[in-house]
């Protein structure tokens with residue numbers, strides 16, 4: 180069974196081609212600027228051609244979104260391409276993770292569902308380094324303990340650069356030392372070590388609150404930069420949210 184899974188985030192739209200529950204290929208496009216449904220149809224078709232995907236061979240299309248304004252137009256574009264209606268999943272889609280909140284973004288819910296399915300018998304923390312930095316925690320029995328929402332790293336960096344006259348755009352990489360003597364190093368330290376401290380602090384506080392040593396999964400845009408810097412993140416998987424959306428789509432058949 181072949182599925183196309185689409186995660187509409189505030190910065191990026193990630194696509195995955197799944198053969199049963201295995202993701203073969205994945206690609207990403209920008210969420211902005213605004214495009215019409217027709218423009219998106221053309222763009223999606225071009226990327227299908229690049230990856231040699233034949234729309235008629237896809238059995239189902241599953242969409243998860245945290246940008247309500249785009250959900251319908253993307254769904255329409257995909258419907259025109261595939262000739263079948265995509266399944267839109269959200270926090271109301273049933274799963275083995277019982278609903279505990281009326282306000283949970285689809286990506287956070289998908290992160291919990293994927294963690295529950297893929298790493299059983301453990302209490303898990305999922306850290307999503309997206310436009311927002313989200314941290315969520317789920318017990319081995321599927322009980323959602325709770326969620327943290329903070330400004331994402333790139334979001335925070337853009338705001339710092341935008342609000343200052345003399346701070347330039349920088350590349351987000353680990354500086355040679357914590358203390359710097361040039362603007363770029365000083366800012367890299369603030370972003371990399373500042374957020375690393377935030378993330379490690381969250382993990383330690385959650386572990387204390389749930390009285391467990393949680394298994395920690397990182398996903399989202401810049402997770403690959405933070406994973407190598409701490410032993411407190413156990414696995415980084417850029418496809419984690421897509422996998423959760425896949426499991427949710429299976430449940431709504």
Ligand SMILES: Nc1ncnc2c1ncn2[C@@H]1O[C@H](COP(=O)(O)OP(=O)(O)O)[C@@H](O)[C@H]1O
Pocket residue numbers: 187188189190191192210308309310311331333334398399400401
């Ligand atoms: N491979 C990458 N390298 C550096 N930055 C990235 C990469 N992928 C995404 N980003 C940045 O990380 C941020 C969050 O990405 P993403 O997880 O795709 O966000 P969202 O799910 O909120 O759309 C974005 O601002 C994006 O520019």
Ligand SMILES: CC(C)(COP(=O)(O)O)[C@@H](O)C(=O)NCCC(=O)O
Pocket residue numbers: 188189190245282283284285286287309310311312313328331
């Ligand atoms: C927290 C989020 C903005 C994260 O979105 P992202 O960074 O992945 O684009 C999104 O999950 C959202 O809009 N949530 C709704 C509010 C909530 O989850 O409580």
Ligand SMILES: [K+]
Pocket residue numbers: none
């Ligand atoms: K917003």
